[in-house]
Amino acid sequence: MHIHFLGTGSAYPGSERDNTSICFSNDDYSVLVDVSGNPCRKLKQLEVDLGELDAVVFTHFHIDHIYGLPSLLWGMWLENRKKPLRILCDDRNEKKLQEWLSTMEADQWPIAFTIKVETFDGDRESELLAGGGMTFSCFKALHSVPTVGLEVRYAGRVVVYSSDTEINARIRRYDHIDMLIHEATSARNVAGNHSSLVEVAEKYDMDKIGKIVLVHLSDQEPYEEEVAKLGTSKVIIGEDLMTQRV
Numbered sequence: 001m002h003i004h005f006l007g008t009g010s011a012y013p014g015s016e017r018d019n020t021s022i023c024f025s026n027d028d029y030s031v032l033v034d035v036s037g038n039p040c041r042k043l044k045q046l047e048v049d050l051g052e053l054d055a056v057v058f059t060h061f062h063i064d065h066i067y068g069l070p071s072l073l074w075g076m077w078l079e080n081r082k083k084p085l086r087i088l089c090d091d092r093n094e095k096k097l098q099e100w101l102s103t104m105e106a107d108q109w110p111i112a113f114t115i116k117v118e119t120f121d122g123d124r125e126s127e128l129l130a131g132g133g134m135t136f137s138c139f140k141a142l143h144s145v146p147t148v149g150l151e152v153r154y155a156g157r158v159v160v161y162s163s164d165t166e167i168n169a170r171i172r173r174y175d176h177i178d179m180l181i182h183e184a185t186s187a188r189n190v191a192g193n194h195s196s197l198v199e200v201a202e203k204y205d206m207d208k209i210g211k212i213v214l215v216h217l218s219d220q221e222p223y224e225e226e227v228a229k230l231g232t233s234k235v236i237i238g239e240d241l242m243t244q245r246v
């Protein structure tokens with residue numbers, strides 16, 4: 001399984017990072033989690049075919065996680081995509097998503113693919129979709145709006161994406177996580193609805209985690225300094241267009 005980081009930045013405008021968006025791919029099956037930046041350009045750079053992307057999953061509806069959707073759909077149309085596209089969101093956000101698609105007038109574009117909106121209950125742990133040997137499930141994150149984290153299982157391995165969240169006891173319940181992709185809006189400061197690198201290192205059991213990739217990063221934060229203090233190679237500072245293999 002390949003994990004492509006289209007963007008690794010927080011909601012704050014960054015000089016080097018687009019907002020956080022991640023694509024999971026295996027055996028020609030690809031799922032994009034949140035949509036930011038210039039998604040078509042990033043997917044092409046990461047060699048993910050716009051005509052073959054299988055699904056989009058929205059973790060929540062803050063603007064930095066959703067604003068790239070019009071560009072994504074427009075690019076798919078221009079490239080004459082035929083394959084249906086699944087878009088999954090919390091049922092509490094379905095009305096917003098449908099209104100946005102209506103505002104885009106996507107139903108009036110001469111597109112040759114179906115957009116299928118599917119919903120889930122973000123307060124309940126459940127399997128969302130499966131393909132390419134990967135299984136995606138959601139769990140509740142701790143944020144200011146309804147938000148889910150994701151668990152991705154592949155070939156006996158477990159990848160967990162926190163999404164935007166405070167430190168989450170749900171994540172501490174795992175016996176082992178091969179890769180934890182966790183937000184770190186700050187390096188040291190504790191702020192409501194988000195996490196810091198220091199909190200991630202202190203409040204999760206590092207012995208149970210194979211690798212931690214930090215995303216949702218902000219400019220002018222001393223991440224490198226705090227990672228050096230940890231004295232471990234387990235913690236990776238995420239970079240745009242980085243790919244990790246699990």
